[in-house]
Amino acid sequence: MPSAALLKTADSRTSLLLRILAIWHIILSMAALAGIALIWAIAPQAVWLKIVISIVLALVGIGSGITAVWIQKRQHRGRMLSLIINYLGFLFCLLYGMQVLGVFLGIDAMAGTFGRGIIFLGGVLLGYLISAFGDRYDNYPARQKVFRQIGKIVILISLAAFLLAVGLLQGLWALILQFNNPTPYFLLVGLILFSIMIWAMWRNPTAEAMKAGNVHEEMLSGLLFLSPNLLGFLLFFAGPLLFSFYVGFTNFDATTGNRDWVGLQNYAKLFNxxxxxxxxxxxxxxxxxxxxxxxxxxxxxxxxxxxxxxxxDKLFWLALRNTITFCILALPLSIIPALLLANLLNSKLPGMKFFRAIYFLPSIAAVVGVALIWQWLYNAAVGYINFAISSSVNLLNGIFSLVMADPQIRWLSDTRTALLAVVIMSAWQWIGFNTVLFLAGLQNIPGELYEAATVDGAGKWAKFWNVTIPLLAPTTFFVVTTAVINALQLFEQVYVLIPTEPPGGPNNSTLSLVLYLYQKGFQRFQQGYASSVAWVLFIVIFGITLLQYWRNRAGGSNY
Amino acid sequence: MRSTYRVIMFLQTAGAYAILIFFAYLMLFPFLFMFSTSLKDQTDTFRYPPRLIPQEQTTVSVPGYDGLKPLYYALVGDEKRPYALVETNIQAGVFANPNNPEVTITHPLSDVQPTGGADSQQTVTFNGEETKLWDVTVEGVTTPMVQLSQTVLGRFVDPENPSLQVLQNVRLSEPVEKPTIRPENYSEVTTLNGLDRSLTNTTLITIAVVTGQLITSVLGGYALARLRFPGRDQLFVVYLGTIMIPFVVLITPLYQLMVLIGWVDKLAALIIPWIFTAYGTFLMRQFFITIPKEIEEAALIDGASRLQILWKIFIPASVPALATLATFTFLYAWNSFFWPLVIINTGNRANHVLTLSLSILRGKAADNANLVMAGAAIAVLPPMIVYILAQRFFVESATSSGVKG
Amino acid sequence: MFRKSLWPILTLVIIASMLISACAKTTEEPKPTEPQTPPTQPPAADVTLRWRTRPDNQAEIDVYQKASDAIDAKMEGVKLVYEPGGSESSSYQDVLKTEIAAGTAPDVFWIPGTDIADFASRGLIMNLNDMAAGFDINAFYPAPMAHLTHNIDTGKEGAGSGALWGLPRDVSTFVLYLNLDLIAEAGAPDPRELAKEGKWDWDAFLDVAKKVRALGTDIYGYGANAWWGPYGVWLNAAGGGFFNADRTACGLDTDASIEGLTFQRSLYVDNDVAVPYGEDSEPPFMTGRVAMFQNGRWGTPGIRANAKFNWDAVELPKGPNGHMGNWLFWGAYVVNAKTQNPEKAWALLQQLTMAETQGMISELGTNIPSRVSDEAIAKFLTFTPPANNQAYINGLKDNVTAEGPLWAGSWPEFDAVMGPAIQAVLTGQKTIDEFKASICAEANKVFKK
CATH class of the missing domain: 3.30.30 (Defensin A-like)
Structure with a gap:
C-alpha cells in the first residue's frame, strides 16, 4: 500500500525530472540551431548536404522547442515528441558511433574470418535440431527436457566457439583501440544522455503525470516497431529517390564532383x-x-x-528500341508456353508436382550463372544449339532429300541474332515462374464452372476459350505487366551473355536502357545524365504499375 | 465406342506427358550441360560434335619411344585401329597421275625420287605448264606423278608392335578416348580465382540480409497490421506504392550515399541498405492481418508486452509467411549482381561476391569452358539445394509476389 | 520472466558480438584508405604508398609483387602495397574511375596510353613537371613521351612543354602468332621466310590465309579480336589512320584509310578467310584452328601455356606502300592527383620504370621494356618462345603509330562511334561507301570545338 507521503515524493521526483526534460529540450533546440550556423560557417561538405543537414537540424530544433513548451503544459503529445526526438538522438549516436568505430567496415574483416567459424554455425544448427528432436517426445516431458538441455548446451558452446573463431576478442580489442580521439567519447556521452532522457520520460510515474493512456502506449509501440524499417526506408530509399530526381537536373560528373544545375537540358537532349x-x-x-x-x-x-x-542522343533511342523489341519478343515466348504448361499441370495426372518443380528451377538460378551456361550453348563452333540446328537440318535433308544449308548462326556476334539470343535465354528462365503464376490462377477457378460448361456440351477447346481464358484474365494481366516490368530492366543478361567490350554490342544491337544507364553513370560517370535516363525508365514502369493497380481495382469488383 | 474413348484418352494423356517431358528436358538441359562441362578436360570442351559425357584422349607408352604417346584411330587397310602418334611434321606431297589428276595420294617427300634421276628429271605438261615428274612408290608399284601441293603427316605406330606404322593427317585423325571426370576443375576454380572467398562473402551477406530483413519486416509488418498510430494508413499506401519502383532509379544516388559514408567497396554496402524493404513489410503485414485478434487481446489482458505477443503468438503462427519471405530474400541476396557490380567492382578482390567473380571469370577463362562451368555450378547449386528442401516456399514466394523476379 | 526473454536477448547478444567481432582485423592490417580512420600514427612511421597495374594472370601478379618488394626494400620511409587491378575483361579503367570517384584510388597506377588525355583533362592525375626537373625523358620511346608531355593549355609536347603526366611502363606491338602445323599442312610458304626475303606483303598474306582456309570449314587463315587495335593497323599500313595529321579531326574517310579498310573487309567478307568479326579468335587459335592470330606481346604467356602445336611469331605484312603500320602500344604509370605524398609517388614512378624493374617484368614475356636501349632489346630477344622475338622489334621500327590519347576530344566516345561502324563494315552489313559517307560527320562531334 503506497502511503500518501510516498506518492508525494514520487510526484516531486517526477516534476523534477520533467523540469530537467524541459531544460534538456531547450538546450537541444538551441544546440540544433547553433549547429546550423556552424555547418554553414565551417564545414567543408557540399551545398546540398549542408541544406539537408540544416533541414534536419531545424526540424529537431523547432520540435525540441515545442516539446519543452508541451512538457511544461503537461500535454501528452509533449511526451510523444520528446520520446521520438530522444530516440532518434539515441539512434544517431549509436549508429554514428558504430560508423566512427569502424563496426560497419569491420564486416569486411569478419568475412575473412567467417570461413573459419562457419563450421561452428553448423554446430548451432545441430543443437537446434537436437532440441527440436526432443519435441517428438511430447508425452515424456522428462525426456523432452533432456533433449532441450543438451540442445541448448550444444548451441551455446558452438556459438561461443564461433564467436571466438571469427575473432570476438580481437574485435573487442580493436574497438577499444578506436577510442583514441574525442568523437567516440562525445558520442558515448550523447548516448548516455539520450538514454537517461528516454528513461525519464518512459517511466510509469512520468507517463501518468503526462496523462498517457493505452492509446498512446499503442501509438508509441507502433512507431517503435516500425522505426527500424521506416528509418532505413527513408535513408536508403526515399532519400536517394529524391536525390536522384534532383541529380537528373544537373550535369553531375562523379569523378570530378562538378554538379551544376542545368534544368531540363538532360531531358531535352534525350528526347531531341x-x-x-x-x-x-x-x-x-x-x-x-x-x-x-x-x-x-x-x-x-x-x-x-x-x-x-x-x-x-542516338544511343538512347537505340537502347529504347532494343528494350522494346526485347519486350515484344520475350513476352509471348515466356507467356504462351507457360499458359500451355500450366493447363497441362492443372490436370489431375500423377507427377505434376515433379514437373512443376523442374520448370521452376531456372528461375531460381543466378542470371550470371545462367548466362555463362548459355554463352557456351550459343557458341558458334561447338555449341549445342548450333549442333541441334545442324542435326535437324541434316535430318530433314535426309528425309525429304532437300538441300537446306546449315545456317551456322553466330548467335552472339551477329547483329541480327544477338538480341534474339538474349530473348531466348530470358524466356527460358521466365517460363517456369510464369507457369507457377498461371497455375495458381487456374487453381482459383471454381470447378463448378467447368462442370456447368460440360453439361452445356462444351468441348475442351470451348471450355478453354470460354471459361479458362476469361477467368484467367486477372492472372494473365498480372503476369504480363510483371514480365514487362522485368523486361524493361534488362541488364544482367546482356552484360554477361554478350561478350563484347563495351557491353551492348555487336553494333549496339543489345544495348538496353539499363545498360545505357550503366555506361553513362558508371563507365563515363555522367551520373546526372544517367539519373535522367533512370527517371524516364521509372516513369514508364510507374505507368504500367498504375495500370496494374487500376486494373486490379476494376477487376476486383466484377470478379 | 467406349474403347475408342479410352484410346483417345490415352493418346491425350500420352501427348500431355510428351509435352511435359519435352519442356522438362529443355529446362534441365542447360544445367546438365553445366555439370558435364564442369567435369571435362579443356580439350574436350572444344570437341565437335559436343558430348555430355566427359572424355579424355588415351595415351600409351610405346616401346622405343620416350614418354606417353596419344592414341588415335589409324586407318590400316580398311580397318580402324588404335595407333600411337610418335612423330609429326613429316613433309609430304600431294601427288597425282598427270593423266588422272582427280585421284591424289599423299606421300612423304623423303620417299619419292625424281623420275629419271636428280640430274635429268623428266617433266610433263600439266594444266598447260611444264611440271616435274616424281617416282612415287605405293605398295611396290612405282608411278611417275606430278606434285599438286605440299602438306605434312604424322607417323602412327601400333603400340604393341612399333614396326607397324601408318602415315596420315594428324588433325583429321580421330582420337581414342575414354570417359574420365576431372573434379579438380572445382578446386582449381575456387583457389586460383578466389571463388572460395567470394563464396564466404556471399554466404555471409545472404545470412545477414535474410536475418535483418526478417527482423525489420516482422516488426514493421506488425506495427502496420495491428498497432494504431497517426499516419499509419498513409504510410502503408506509400509502402505499397514503392514496391514497384525499379532499383535502377536508386542506383546512382545510393552509390553517392555510399561514397558519402565511405562504404564503397565494403561489404556493409551490400548488407545494410538491403535489410529495409517495403516488400517484406508489406508481405508480413498482409499475413499478420489474417491472424484473429482475440488471442492477442487475451494475452494483452494477461499483461504480456507487445514484443512477447509478437514473439509468442504472431511468429509461430506465421512460419509459412516468414519462410516465403526468407526464400525470396535469400534468392535476391544470393543472385544479385547489378549492385555489387557498381559498388564492389574495385581493386579489392577480397570483397567480391560470387556473381561478380563469375563475371570476371568469364573474361579471364574465356577459353576454359570447364572452369567457367565449375564456377557457374558453385553459384547455382546452393539455391538449388535450398529449393529442393523448401520447394513449397519458393512457389509461394513466386505467387505472392511476382514483383521483383 | 528470464526464460521468456532469453531468446530475444540472446539474439541481440549474438548480433552485437558479431558486429563487434567484425572489427577484428581492421587494426591488425590497417588499410590506409579507410576515410574514417584519421592518420593517428606518429609521423616517424613509414608512409604507405599503394600502386596498381593490370596483370592478366597469376604469374604476372607474382612478378609485380616481387618488383614491389624489391623497390620497397630500396626506398626509405615508404611502405609499398601492390594491388593487382582487374584483368582486361573486367574493365580496369572503369574500376579505377569508380575508385577515383569514391576517393579510394591508389597513389600510383598504370593506365593505357589512350586514357591519359581523359584522366589528365579531368584533373584526375598529377602533372609531375615541377618535380621532374632534370629528368631525362629521352630515355624512353619518343612517341609515348610526346603524349605524356602534352600541355593541355598550350598544346606543346616534348621536353620543356611544362607538362609530364607519367612514365611509360612498357611498350608492345602487334605480331601474327603462327600455327606452323596448319601452315605446313596447307602447304603454304612459311611467313617467317617470306618476311626475311622482304616478300611478306598483303598479297602473300592473303595467299597463306586462303591456302589454310581451304583445309576445312572450321579452319581459318586469320583471326583478330574485335577492338580498334587490330583493324587500325590495316588503316595505318595503307597510309591512313583514325585521325588527321594533328589528331584534331576524324580521318577515317580518307582514301588511304578506306583502302586499308577495304582490304580488311575482303578478308572477312569477299575472301572469307578470317574468323568472323566479333567472334573471339583466341579460343580457336589455341585449339589449333587458326593459322595467323594477330595479337600483342601480352598474348605470349597464354599461348606458351595453352598451345599444343608448333607456333612462332611474324611481323605484320607490309601494306601497299611498303610499310607495316603497326601500333606502338603503351601504358604509363601516373600519380593520383589526390595523393598525400606526391614526392614519394614520383620517386616510386621512377623506380618502377627503371631498367632493372622493366627487365624483371619483360622476362615474363608479356611486354617489351619502354626504355630505348640496345642492351634491353638484346636481352628481350632471349625471352623465348616465340623464337622469332625479332618480329616485335621489327614491328616497333617501321612506320609505327603510337597508341595515343586524344587531347582534342574524347577517345572513349570516338571509339564508341567508330567501333560499331567498323563492325558493320567488316560483317558485311554496311558497304564501304555507306561507311565513308557518314562516319566522319558522326565521329567529328567528339572533338572539342
Missing amino acids: LSIVQLDAPDQPVTEALDVQVYDELTRFNVLGSSFIIGAE
Whole structure:
C-alpha cells in the first residue's frame, strides 16, 4: 500500500525530472540551431548536404522547442515528441558511433574470418535440431527436457566457439583501440544522455503525470516497431529517390564532383529528335540533317516520300528500341508456353508436382550463372544449339532429300541474332515462374464452372476459350505487366551473355536502357545524365504499375 | 465406342506427358550441360560434335619411344585401329597421275625420287605448264606423278608392335578416348580465382540480409497490421506504392550515399541498405492481418508486452509467411549482381561476391569452358539445394509476389 | 520472466558480438584508405604508398609483387602495397574511375596510353613537371613521351612543354602468332621466310590465309579480336589512320584509310578467310584452328601455356606502300592527383620504370621494356618462345603509330562511334561507301570545338 507521503515524493521526483526534460529540450533546440550556423560557417561538405543537414537540424530544433513548451503544459503529445526526438538522438549516436568505430567496415574483416567459424554455425544448427528432436517426445516431458538441455548446451558452446573463431576478442580489442580521439567519447556521452532522457520520460510515474493512456502506449509501440524499417526506408530509399530526381537536373560528373544545375537540358537532349523529308532515299545524311547536333537514327518511306530521323542522343533511342523489341519478343515466348504448361499441370495426372518443380528451377538460378551456361550453348563452333540446328537440318535433308544449308548462326556476334539470343535465354528462365503464376490462377477457378460448361456440351477447346481464358484474365494481366516490368530492366543478361567490350554490342544491337544507364553513370560517370535516363525508365514502369493497380481495382469488383 | 474413348484418352494423356517431358528436358538441359562441362578436360570442351559425357584422349607408352604417346584411330587397310602418334611434321606431297589428276595420294617427300634421276628429271605438261615428274612408290608399284601441293603427316605406330606404322593427317585423325571426370576443375576454380572467398562473402551477406530483413519486416509488418498510430494508413499506401519502383532509379544516388559514408567497396554496402524493404513489410503485414485478434487481446489482458505477443503468438503462427519471405530474400541476396557490380567492382578482390567473380571469370577463362562451368555450378547449386528442401516456399514466394523476379 | 526473454536477448547478444567481432582485423592490417580512420600514427612511421597495374594472370601478379618488394626494400620511409587491378575483361579503367570517384584510388597506377588525355583533362592525375626537373625523358620511346608531355593549355609536347603526366611502363606491338602445323599442312610458304626475303606483303598474306582456309570449314587463315587495335593497323599500313595529321579531326574517310579498310573487309567478307568479326579468335587459335592470330606481346604467356602445336611469331605484312603500320602500344604509370605524398609517388614512378624493374617484368614475356636501349632489346630477344622475338622489334621500327590519347576530344566516345561502324563494315552489313559517307560527320562531334 503506497502511503500518501510516498506518492508525494514520487510526484516531486517526477516534476523534477520533467523540469530537467524541459531544460534538456531547450538546450537541444538551441544546440540544433547553433549547429546550423556552424555547418554553414565551417564545414567543408557540399551545398546540398549542408541544406539537408540544416533541414534536419531545424526540424529537431523547432520540435525540441515545442516539446519543452508541451512538457511544461503537461500535454501528452509533449511526451510523444520528446520520446521520438530522444530516440532518434539515441539512434544517431549509436549508429554514428558504430560508423566512427569502424563496426560497419569491420564486416569486411569478419568475412575473412567467417570461413573459419562457419563450421561452428553448423554446430548451432545441430543443437537446434537436437532440441527440436526432443519435441517428438511430447508425452515424456522428462525426456523432452533432456533433449532441450543438451540442445541448448550444444548451441551455446558452438556459438561461443564461433564467436571466438571469427575473432570476438580481437574485435573487442580493436574497438577499444578506436577510442583514441574525442568523437567516440562525445558520442558515448550523447548516448548516455539520450538514454537517461528516454528513461525519464518512459517511466510509469512520468507517463501518468503526462496523462498517457493505452492509446498512446499503442501509438508509441507502433512507431517503435516500425522505426527500424521506416528509418532505413527513408535513408536508403526515399532519400536517394529524391536525390536522384534532383541529380537528373544537373550535369553531375562523379569523378570530378562538378554538379551544376542545368534544368531540363538532360531531358531535352534525350528526347531531341528531328524528322526531315529527303529529296532522295539515299541522300547523304550530311545534307539532310544538321550533323553538328543530330546523328542518323533511321530512314523510312511513307507514301512514296522518304524521311530521315535524326536524334541528338542516338544511343538512347537505340537502347529504347532494343528494350522494346526485347519486350515484344520475350513476352509471348515466356507467356504462351507457360499458359500451355500450366493447363497441362492443372490436370489431375500423377507427377505434376515433379514437373512443376523442374520448370521452376531456372528461375531460381543466378542470371550470371545462367548466362555463362548459355554463352557456351550459343557458341558458334561447338555449341549445342548450333549442333541441334545442324542435326535437324541434316535430318530433314535426309528425309525429304532437300538441300537446306546449315545456317551456322553466330548467335552472339551477329547483329541480327544477338538480341534474339538474349530473348531466348530470358524466356527460358521466365517460363517456369510464369507457369507457377498461371497455375495458381487456374487453381482459383471454381470447378463448378467447368462442370456447368460440360453439361452445356462444351468441348475442351470451348471450355478453354470460354471459361479458362476469361477467368484467367486477372492472372494473365498480372503476369504480363510483371514480365514487362522485368523486361524493361534488362541488364544482367546482356552484360554477361554478350561478350563484347563495351557491353551492348555487336553494333549496339543489345544495348538496353539499363545498360545505357550503366555506361553513362558508371563507365563515363555522367551520373546526372544517367539519373535522367533512370527517371524516364521509372516513369514508364510507374505507368504500367498504375495500370496494374487500376486494373486490379476494376477487376476486383466484377470478379 | 467406349474403347475408342479410352484410346483417345490415352493418346491425350500420352501427348500431355510428351509435352511435359519435352519442356522438362529443355529446362534441365542447360544445367546438365553445366555439370558435364564442369567435369571435362579443356580439350574436350572444344570437341565437335559436343558430348555430355566427359572424355579424355588415351595415351600409351610405346616401346622405343620416350614418354606417353596419344592414341588415335589409324586407318590400316580398311580397318580402324588404335595407333600411337610418335612423330609429326613429316613433309609430304600431294601427288597425282598427270593423266588422272582427280585421284591424289599423299606421300612423304623423303620417299619419292625424281623420275629419271636428280640430274635429268623428266617433266610433263600439266594444266598447260611444264611440271616435274616424281617416282612415287605405293605398295611396290612405282608411278611417275606430278606434285599438286605440299602438306605434312604424322607417323602412327601400333603400340604393341612399333614396326607397324601408318602415315596420315594428324588433325583429321580421330582420337581414342575414354570417359574420365576431372573434379579438380572445382578446386582449381575456387583457389586460383578466389571463388572460395567470394563464396564466404556471399554466404555471409545472404545470412545477414535474410536475418535483418526478417527482423525489420516482422516488426514493421506488425506495427502496420495491428498497432494504431497517426499516419499509419498513409504510410502503408506509400509502402505499397514503392514496391514497384525499379532499383535502377536508386542506383546512382545510393552509390553517392555510399561514397558519402565511405562504404564503397565494403561489404556493409551490400548488407545494410538491403535489410529495409517495403516488400517484406508489406508481405508480413498482409499475413499478420489474417491472424484473429482475440488471442492477442487475451494475452494483452494477461499483461504480456507487445514484443512477447509478437514473439509468442504472431511468429509461430506465421512460419509459412516468414519462410516465403526468407526464400525470396535469400534468392535476391544470393543472385544479385547489378549492385555489387557498381559498388564492389574495385581493386579489392577480397570483397567480391560470387556473381561478380563469375563475371570476371568469364573474361579471364574465356577459353576454359570447364572452369567457367565449375564456377557457374558453385553459384547455382546452393539455391538449388535450398529449393529442393523448401520447394513449397519458393512457389509461394513466386505467387505472392511476382514483383521483383 | 528470464526464460521468456532469453531468446530475444540472446539474439541481440549474438548480433552485437558479431558486429563487434567484425572489427577484428581492421587494426591488425590497417588499410590506409579507410576515410574514417584519421592518420593517428606518429609521423616517424613509414608512409604507405599503394600502386596498381593490370596483370592478366597469376604469374604476372607474382612478378609485380616481387618488383614491389624489391623497390620497397630500396626506398626509405615508404611502405609499398601492390594491388593487382582487374584483368582486361573486367574493365580496369572503369574500376579505377569508380575508385577515383569514391576517393579510394591508389597513389600510383598504370593506365593505357589512350586514357591519359581523359584522366589528365579531368584533373584526375598529377602533372609531375615541377618535380621532374632534370629528368631525362629521352630515355624512353619518343612517341609515348610526346603524349605524356602534352600541355593541355598550350598544346606543346616534348621536353620543356611544362607538362609530364607519367612514365611509360612498357611498350608492345602487334605480331601474327603462327600455327606452323596448319601452315605446313596447307602447304603454304612459311611467313617467317617470306618476311626475311622482304616478300611478306598483303598479297602473300592473303595467299597463306586462303591456302589454310581451304583445309576445312572450321579452319581459318586469320583471326583478330574485335577492338580498334587490330583493324587500325590495316588503316595505318595503307597510309591512313583514325585521325588527321594533328589528331584534331576524324580521318577515317580518307582514301588511304578506306583502302586499308577495304582490304580488311575482303578478308572477312569477299575472301572469307578470317574468323568472323566479333567472334573471339583466341579460343580457336589455341585449339589449333587458326593459322595467323594477330595479337600483342601480352598474348605470349597464354599461348606458351595453352598451345599444343608448333607456333612462332611474324611481323605484320607490309601494306601497299611498303610499310607495316603497326601500333606502338603503351601504358604509363601516373600519380593520383589526390595523393598525400606526391614526392614519394614520383620517386616510386621512377623506380618502377627503371631498367632493372622493366627487365624483371619483360622476362615474363608479356611486354617489351619502354626504355630505348640496345642492351634491353638484346636481352628481350632471349625471352623465348616465340623464337622469332625479332618480329616485335621489327614491328616497333617501321612506320609505327603510337597508341595515343586524344587531347582534342574524347577517345572513349570516338571509339564508341567508330567501333560499331567498323563492325558493320567488316560483317558485311554496311558497304564501304555507306561507311565513308557518314562516319566522319558522326565521329567529328567528339572533338572539342
